[in-house]
Amino acid sequence: MSAVAHSPLLKLHPDDNIAIARNAVGENQECELSETESVTTREDIDLGHKVAIKQINKGEAVRKFGQVIGFATCDIQPGYWIHSHNLAAGELSLDYAYSTDVPAPPEPITGRTFMGYRRPNGKAGTRNYLAIVSTVNCSATASKYIARELAQTSLKDFPNIDGIIPLVHKGGCAMQYDGEDHHQLMRTLGGFAKHPNIGAYVILGLGCETGQGAFLSDSEGLVQLPNLKEPPANAPLVLNIQDMGGIAKTVKQVSALLKEYLPQVNDVTRVPIPVSELILGTECGGSDGNSGVTANPALGIASDLLVAHGATSILGETSEIYGGEHLLTRRAITPEIGKKLIERIRWWEEYTGKFGVVIDNNPSPGNKRGGLTTIYEKSLGAIAKGGSTALREVYRFAEPVTEKGFVIMDTPGYDPASVTGMVAGGANVVAFTTGRGSCFGCKPVPSIKISTNTPMFERMEEDMDLDAGRILHGTSVEQVGQEIFELIIEVASGKKTKSEAQGIGDEEFCPWSIGPVL
Structure with missing residues (x-):
């Protein structure tokens, strides 16, 4: 295995000017990024956090996943930590390019069933x-x-x-x-x-x-x-x-x-039911800097597999799509569907503005401790849960989901409210990725917990169903995605999740209230 594969830093995209830490990295450690590129850290970098790999001048865009996640608020030298002290969201100019990159339908997969x-x-x-x-x-x-x-x-x-x-x-x-x-x-x-x-x-x-x-x-x-x-x-x-x-x-x-x-x-008996009748609600909560690198892309692979089987996968949390919506409008099967998403984005801008709130206030203190800095960075990682297939519909909160394939539901980023909306819409399984360690359960629907990093999985193994942190150390995203898909089938067939085994889920029902209390 090459030295790059063992490097504590990971460069995600050729256009990136930052790398992320696979594990905690000490000061003055030389780290290879490719066969021809390396950087020496100039301060300690925690797991999931970002480090500059080249000179970034004040006002220059900082890129992760090949996309802009914010702008430098001062000059940043190679090897230095990048976070809230030197990175701010700023204003993005996004080209929505409606329906210009609609993926071809995946090759249909038939014959799989679950016991429901x-x-x-x-x-x-x-x-x-x-x-x-x-x-x-x-x-x-x-x-x-x-x-x-x-x-x-x-x-x-x-x-x-x-x-x-x-x-x-x-x-x-x-x-x-x-x-x-x-x-x-x-x-x-x-x-x-x-x-x-x-x-x-x-x-x-x-x-x-x-x-x-x-x-x-x-x-x-x-x-x-x-x-x-x-x-x-x-x-x-x-x-x-x-x-x-x-x-x-x-x-x-x-x-x-x-x-x-x-x-x-x-008086019921489980019987074989086509996988095409599964409706998956996808959620990420207690996210960290590795969410968009490990668990979310792997869940996106599982989402694509479900779509290939004729099933449905729901992406929620509109306020955590913000800044990455241009990647989704390109995938909309019609411009009208893409515009439905942007109409919801504009609603959120107006809604939050009424209360003097900016959407970029979204990353929580725990998210930031885990390495996430701006809503753009969080959103780019969050939308990876939706995989790579065409966007087929956009639903309002708790509307019945009737379309097959990849869809979006307008929900807040607050996990209990978001999942409540997707379950009300018909989701019969939930897959929930977490980097900091959410213990969310969701009666009457099973909630599968997927960790983004191995240290948290080992610390909270009684609450986590699957460790996607292995991706940081050589396991492929595709392999973990296939494991998530198979786990979804097992859970839909009756296997208890860790949260179900502990009886969690009575307190998480949380209808979203959008109006004033009179």
């Missing part, structure tokens, strides 16, 4: 939960009490039920009736109620809230227990605490009602 639940309405589930859909925060406590009551007394006799999930949140009232925020919440709650991973559900409200259960059922076309073969006669769809006489009476009555559903919810 075929629901009566034809949809494919990967898990089997019972849910209490809380319309408002005022019914959240009752929903949790009901779930606790059922979990403690009833589930042991029903091994095919993965659990009882109270879908509780902090909203549901103090919003404009029939307004955009109201409809987005209804869309989110309705998406979970109709999700094929929910065997049965009940809607629980207080009774006087803006987000009425009747409005939810009517606006979202909710039908009586669609995943039960023989729904009980006269089973109520919407229940309100005020009508039932308070918390204690509600817990007693709703618990008794849901116990009647358990035998039928349990």
Whole structure:
């Protein structure tokens, strides 16, 4: 193996004027970048952080992945650390070039299946939960009490039920009736109620809230227990605490009602289902400087493989596409679809501007400790999760995803809200990359954790499902991507993820509220 392969620094693209650290690098260490190029570090460089490999003058673009990630705020000599003290985002001038580089469709792959639940309405589930859909925060406590009551007394006799999930949140009232925020919440709650991973559900409200259960059922076309073969006669769809006489009476009555559903919810068998019916939600959280080098590109390979099998892969986090959107508009199958993405980008600029916020405020303190400096750098790494196939559609938050192939959903960068939107849209598996160490779980959908670096994987192995950090030390991106794809099939077929094994996922349901609290 060459000295370059063993070098502690990695140059990602011929046009780059920086390299990243595969591991911590000491001061005054000579590092080969290619057979003809090397640099000597002039200070300590942490794992995932950037180092100048040539002279970069003040105001000059700094390039990673061959793309601009910001501009030098002072002269930077070769070998010196590049981060927030000498790099700022600045203004980009992007050419969207709509639909000018649409990839050819991948060679179709047929015949692969996973073992899932075929629901009566034809949809494919990967898990089997019972849910209490809380319309408002005022019914959240009752929903949790009901779930606790059922979990403690009833589930042991029903091994095919993965659990009882109270879908509780902090909203549901103090919003404009029939307004955009109201409809987005209804869309989110309705998406979970109709999700094929929910065997049965009940809607629980207080009774006087803006987000009425009747409005939810009517606006979202909710039908009586669609995943039960023989729904009980006269089973109520919407229940309100005020009508039932308070918390204690509600817990007693709703618990008794849901116990009647358990035998039928349990009466399911996994059957072979084409991989084409998987909908993957992709997320990155607790990112670091290696996210765009290891785990995200490997997940992009898995995304491409799913698309080749006829399945769907969703890229979310619009605020973490910002600065890299020009690479996606080129892949849009029509200019109109590309323009839908830019319309969402412009919405985010206006939305954040109302509050005096700039989108480049996005990299968190943990992201920055891991080596990420600007939103452009973070976005260029984040969009790698979407692979390389054509962009076929752009969806609003929690809209039902019906298109096959690679799609985008407009979600915030905040992980719980982003994943909530994708699951409401129909994602039945989530793949979540992390560099700092996110322990995110996501009932009722399994969440696969993929680490971007090996030290974190070894430190948090009880929470991580797969180590993509091996890519930094010689394992190919393609090999790890294939491993992720195979793990997605295994998890969809019932293999528990690390977060599921620990019971994580009850607190992560997080509908995105965009309007004022009135």
